[in-house]
Amino acid sequence: MEPEHLSETAWRFIHHFGEMGSRWGISRTVGQIYALLYIAHVPLNADDIAHLLSFSRSNVSMGLKELQGWRLLRSEYRPGDRREYFRTPEDVWEIFRTLADERRRREVEPTLSVLRECLLDPMHTREDEHFHKRMQAMYDLISMSNEWFIDIQKLSAEDLTSLMHLGAHAQKLLHAKNRLLSFAGINKEELPEDMR
Amino acid sequence: MEPEHLSETAWRFIHHFGEMGSRWGISRTVGQIYALLYIAHVPLNADDIAHLLSFSRSNVSMGLKELQGWRLLRSEYRPGDRREYFRTPEDVWEIFRTLADERRRREVEPTLSVLRECLLDPMHTREDEHFHKRMQAMYDLISMSNEWFIDIQKLSAEDLTSLMHLGAHAQKLLHAKNRLLSFAGINKEELPEDMR
């Protein structure tokens, strides 16, 4: 069913995502496996993958397990065939959303925890005070981005596309709003949280 | 000038960012150096850093060089002192912007190039066609996000904060616009690019 070997172009694609993966905390193998599954026109089983990418069977098994840990795979069984067949979600948006959300949970949330803990520690010296301010600034930024992402994540691919096209133009809307506020003599602090 | 040793809390902070760094394609050392410089209340020279973090002098030198490659450091000389003193920008937003932009240039742009090249390759089989569609979908998503980021990057920290607070509420604006369009019987395709 699946091709015996990869085309030149397919290989370039897979190879690139392997390299990319290794800059992103997932191993080359895992990156390549995912790239292959992403472009495959039919679901593949572990042997297909091992064969096409020349990895050991066990390496593929571990790679698939890791990808499942990232919630990035779908799998299915076929009647009369005991092997498990894997594929990626069809929608690229879904893939990126899942990836981003998983990173958020694995990296951003723990970072916020550490920062919160550090911020609770008592300050003794002038340096401690400076340290505290710096951590607070970082906490504020990360925390806000985190919430923004959780918020934005709910939107459909279509809505996200519109929002992105709007891009920095949204700034104009905000400026218009701000001019209006100042015209009306209203102070930002008087507004409810979600209208600032 | 700088403290002889790090407080418990400072160490926790630095240690965490070392671990984080190692998940992000920069080494533990580099992550720790940056965390230290970020919280330091005065600029530090390479010896200070090596001493405080117990790294070899040469390791610190390479780490600083890498951080400069990321455009994440400021440095200064003092009269009567030959040593170079390093600090991070004061504004966390600036740091994150620089980091994100550098990653964009190092990872996203090359990925787009590879995808463009692959998309130009001739298709022979049915599988090639499917492959082509998948790459196109990925190209569209990454390309759009990339442009969105370039666009958004120009905004001030203040504007970005407002935008983030707006978050998914922006969706309401869009829906309002879309309802208006459909009420007026205007098709999206008739609008100029930046109004869709």
Added chain:
DNA sequence: CATTAATTTCAAAAATCCTTGAAAGTACAC
């Protein structure tokens, strides 16, 4: 221009991370 102070380079050692084959585990079919 020689001396000294600081920085950088680089090849080797150390640490870490990845990959593998062999063995153990699982689950289905008869």
Added chain:
DNA sequence: GTGTACTTTCAAGGATTTTTGAAATTAATG
């Protein structure tokens, strides 16, 4: 329950990345 087809685990070996100290380089000073 036994055999079969597949999957997973794991310790050892391999590969890659980090870290280091010694030597080379650069730059300032008298």
